[in-house]
Amino acid sequence: MKAAALVEVRNLRKHYPVRGGVFGRQRDTVRAVEDVSFLLHAGETLGLVGESGCGKSTLGRTMMRLEEPTSGDVLFEGRNLASASAAELFTLRRDVQMIFQDPYSSLNPRITIGEAVREPLDIHRLGSAADRRARVDELFEAVGLSPTVQERYPHEFSGGQRQRVGIARGLALRPRVIVADEPVSALDVSVQGQVLNLLVQLQRDLGLTYLFISHDLSVVEYLSDRVAVMYLGRIVEIGKRTSIFAAPAHPYTRALLESVPIADPRKRRDRVPLQGETPSAVHPPSGCAFHPRCPLAVAVCRGEVPALESVRTDGDDGHLTACHRHDEI
Amino acid sequence: MALLEVEDLCTVFHTEDGVVHAVDGVSFQVEAGKILGIVGESGCGKSVTAMSVMRLIPDPPGRIESGRVLWKGRDLLAVDADEMPQIRGREIAMIFQDPMTSLNPVFTIGKQLGEVLDRRFDLRGAAADERMVEVLGHVGIADAEQRLSQYPHELSGGMKQRIMIAMALMCRPDLLIADEPTTALDVTVQAQILHLMKQLQQEFGTAIVLITHDMGVVAETCDDVVVMYAGKVVESCGVFELFVAPRHPYTRGLLDSILRPGRSKATPVPTIEGVVPSLLQPPAGCRFADRCARAVAQCHQDEPLLATVSDKHLVACHLPLEVPPS
Ligand SMILES: Nc1ncnc2c1ncn2[C@@H]1O[C@H](COP(=O)(O)OP(=O)(O)O)[C@@H](O)[C@H]1O
Ligand SMILES: [Mg+2]
Numbered sequence: 001m002k003a004a005a006l007v008e009v010r011n012l013r014k015h016y017p018v019r020g021g022v023f024g025r026q027r028d029t030v031r032a033v034e035d036v037s038f039l040l041h042a043g044e045t046l047g048l049v050g051e052s053g054c055g056k057s058t059l060g061r062t063m064m065r066l067e068e069p070t071s072g073d074v075l076f077e078g079r080n081l082a083s084a085s086a087a088e089l090f091t092l093r094r095d096v097q098m099i100f101q102d103p104y105s106s107l108n109p110r111i112t113i114g115e116a117v118r119e120p121l122d123i124h125r126l127g128s129a130a131d132r133r134a135r136v137d138e139l140f141e142a143v144g145l146s147p148t149v150q151e152r153y154p155h156e157f158s159g160g161q162r163q164r165v166g167i168a169r170g171l172a173l174r175p176r177v178i179v180a181d182e183p184v185s186a187l188d189v190s191v192q193g194q195v196l197n198l199l200v201q202l203q204r205d206l207g208l209t210y211l212f213i214s215h216d217l218s219v220v221e222y223l224s225d226r227v228a229v230m231y232l233g234r235i236v237e238i239g240k241r242t243s244i245f246a247a248p249a250h251p252y253t254r255a256l257l258e259s260v261p262i263a264d265p266r267k268r269r270d271r272v273p274l275q276g277e278t279p280s281a282v283h284p285p286s287g288c289a290f291h292p293r294c295p296l297a298v299a300v301c302r303g304e305v306p307a308l309e310s311v312r313t314d315g316d317d318g319h320l321t322a323c324h325r326h327d328e329i
Numbered sequence: 330m331a332l333l334e335v336e337d338l339c340t341v342f343h344t345e346d347g348v349v350h351a352v353d354g355v356s357f358q359v360e361a362g363k364i365l366g367i368v369g370e371s372g373c374g375k376s377v378t379a380m381s382v383m384r385l386i387p388d389p390p391g392r393i394e395s396g397r398v399l400w401k402g403r404d405l406l407a408v409d410a411d412e413m414p415q416i417r418g419r420e421i422a423m424i425f426q427d428p429m430t431s432l433n434p435v436f437t438i439g440k441q442l443g444e445v446l447d448r449r450f451d452l453r454g455a456a457a458d459e460r461m462v463e464v465l466g467h468v469g470i471a472d473a474e475q476r477l478s479q480y481p482h483e484l485s486g487g488m489k490q491r492i493m494i495a496m497a498l499m500c501r502p503d504l505l506i507a508d509e510p511t512t513a514l515d516v517t518v519q520a521q522i523l524h525l526m527k528q529l530q531q532e533f534g535t536a537i538v539l540i541t542h543d544m545g546v547v548a549e550t551c552d553d554v555v556v557m558y559a560g561k562v563v564e565s566c567g568v569f570e571l572f573v574a575p576r577h578p579y580t581r582g583l584l585d586s587i588l589r590p591g592r593s594k595a596t597p598v599p600t601i602e603g604v605v606p607s608l609l610q611p612p613a614g615c616r617f618a619d620r621c622a623r624a625v626a627q628c629h630q631d632e633p634l635l636a637t638v639s640d641k642h643l644v645a646c647h648l649p650l651e652v653p654p655s
C-alpha cells in the first residue's frame with residue numbers, strides 16, 4: 001500500500017456468549033466478528049457491505065469501542081482504540097465519530113435539535129458559550145438546515161432532516177474519521193440521494209475519511225472508493241470499488257451482485273437465484289463458511305478456512321479474496 | 330374484462346390533527362394472470378389502497394368514503410360484510426411485509442396450515458398432511474415435515490415469508506396482494522422470493538398485486554405498473570413503457586434518482602427537491618406541482634385528471650413529458 005493508513009484494524013474479534021439453561025451458563029459463542037483486518041486510508045470511503053447478521057454493524061461498533069473487542073487492535077495514527085484507557089478514549093473520540101441508521105432513535109426526543117448538536121461540544125468543553133453557539137450555527141448550515149430551526153424537537157422533522165441533524169452532531173468535534181452505519185437505509189430514494197450528495201460534499205470540503213456500512217450494494221457502489229464484503233463475521237473480499245463491481249472474485253460477492261434487481265425491464269434475466277440463507281454465526285460451517293451455498297465448493301472448502309489473498313498475480317492492486325478456488329474462476 | 334377494477338377509491342383517516350386523505354380518487358385495473366406493481370415512496374397510500382380493496386381498513390379511525398372495487402364484476406365495497414371473509418380467504422389472498430402479521434407465534438406451522446385446510450376445505454388427517462407437503466413444495470420448502478413441526482420464531486425471515494405465501498396459496502386464490510413482501514429481506518433472499526412469485530404466476534395463473542417502493546423490483550417482476558404520489562395515481566402503464574417512456578415528471582424523477590450500476594460519487598445523484606405535501610390539507614391543483622420543474626400556473630390551480638395518452642398508458646399531468654425518440 002502506498003499511502004499510509006489513517007486507521008489500521010488488525011485481527012479484530014468480537015464474540016458474544018450465548019447463555020441458556022436453568023443456571024444461565026454460557027452455552028455457546030456467537031462469532032459476530034472473526035479475525036477482521038483492513039486499512040482505512042486518509043480521505044477515502046471504504047464501503048462495508050453484507051447481508052443482515054454478517055457482523056458489519058458489530059464491526060463498526062467494536063472499532064468505535066462501543067463494544068469491547070474480544071481481541072485485536074484498532075490503530076488510529078498509532079494510538080490503539082481497542083486498548084485505550086477511558087481518558088485516552090475520550091480524546092480519541094474527537095477524531096473518530098459514528099453516524100447511525102435511525103435518526104429517530106439516536107436523537108433524544110426531549111431535547112431540541114440545537115441542543116443535540118451542541119451536546120458533544122458541551123461534553124468536551126470546547127470553546128466559550130458564544131463559540132459553541134457559532135459552531136452549532138455553522139454545523140446547521142453545513143448540513144443544509146436553517147439555523148433558525150434549532151429550537152425545534154426531532155419529531156417535527158422528516159427522516160431526511162433528522163439524518164442531517166445526526167450528521168451535524170457527528171461532525172461537531174471536527175472528527176477525521178466517520179463510521180456511518182446504514183445512514184440512508186431508512187430513507188426514500190429521493191431523500192436518500194439528497195443525503196448521499198451531502199455526505200460526498202462534506203467529505204470533499206472537510207477531508208473526511210468514511211467507513212460506510214450498508215447492506216445496499218447500489219449505495220455502496222456509488223459512494224465508495226474501496227469495498228469490503230463480509231460474510232458470517234469475516235471479510236471475504238476487499239478491493240477497489242471498480243474491480244469489485246466489474247470483476248468480483250468471490251462466489252458470494254458474485255451472487256450478491258446478481259441478486260440486485262436491475263431497474264430496466266429490457267435487462268430482465270431468467271436466473272436461478274442463490275439458494276439457501278446465511279447460516280448461524282453460533283455454529284458456522286466448517287472451512288469456508290460459504291461452502292454449503294457455493295456452487296464451486298470442493299473438499300478443501302469444507303476443511304480449511306481460506307485466507308485473504310491477492311486476486312491478481314501480476315502486480316498488486318490491493319484486490320484480495322478469501323476463496324480456495326479464486327484462481328480457477 | 331379486468332379481474333379487479335378499482336374506481337375512484339377514497340379512504341380517509343380521522344386523526345387528532347384532522348382528516349388524512351390517505352387515498353384520494355385512486356383507479357387501476359388488474360388483468361387476470363398478470364403482475365401489477367404499485368410503486369411510490371412511503372406514505373403515498375399503497376398499503377391503504379390494498380387494505381381498502383380487502384376491506385381491512387380499521388373503522389374508526391379509517392373510512393372508505395367512496396369508490397368501487399369491482400371484483401369479477403361485483404362491487405366488494407357493496408357486498409355484505411359477512412361475505413368478505415369468504416372472498417378474502419378463497420378468492421383474494423394477502424401477504425404483508427411482516428409475516429408475523431398473519432402467523433400466530435404460539436402454534437406450530439403445521440397446526441396453522443392444518444387449520445386453514447380444515448376450516449376451508451374440510452381436509453383433515455393424511456389428506457391434509459399430503460396437501461401441506463405439496464403446497465410447501467410449491468414454495469420451495471423441501472424439508473416440509475420438519476418445518477411443519479416448528480414454531481414461527483424458529484424460522485428465518487425468508488422461510489416465514491415462504492410459509493405465508495404457501496398459506497395464501499392453499500386456497501388457490503385468483504389474486505394475491507403482496508404488500509412489500511421482500512422489503513425486510515436480504516437481497517439474495519429477495520431474489521428467491523421474487524423468483525418464486527413469478528413461478529406461481531406462470532404455473533397457476535395467479536394474478537398478483539405487488540406493492541413496493543423499489544423500482545428495481547418493479548422492473549424485474551411486474552407486467553403493469555401504477556405509480557402513486559401523495560394519495561393519487563400519477564401514471565399507469567406497461568412496465569416497458571414506464572421505464573422507456575415515462576410521461577409524468579414524478580416518475581421521471583424517481584427513475585433518475587435510482588443509483589444505477591457504474592455510477593460514482595464523481596457526479597451528484599439527481600434528486601427531487603422539496604417534500605411531499607401534507608395529506609391533511611392537500612394543495613389545490615397537482616400535488617406534485619411544488620416540486621415540479623415544469624409546473625405552470627394551471628398546475629397549481631386545476632387538478633390534473635388521469636387521462637389516456639396512448640394505448641393503455643394513463644397520466645395525470647397537464648404537461649406530460651414528450652415521448653423520447655426511439
Ligand atoms: N391508521 C391510520 N391512522 C391515521 N393515518 C393513517 C393510518 N394508516 C395510514 N395512515 C396514513 O395514510 C397515508 C398513506 O399510508 P400508507 O398507505 O401506509 O402508505 P404506503 O403504504 O404507501 O407507505 C399516510 O399519510 C399514513 O400516515
Ligand atoms: Mg406500506
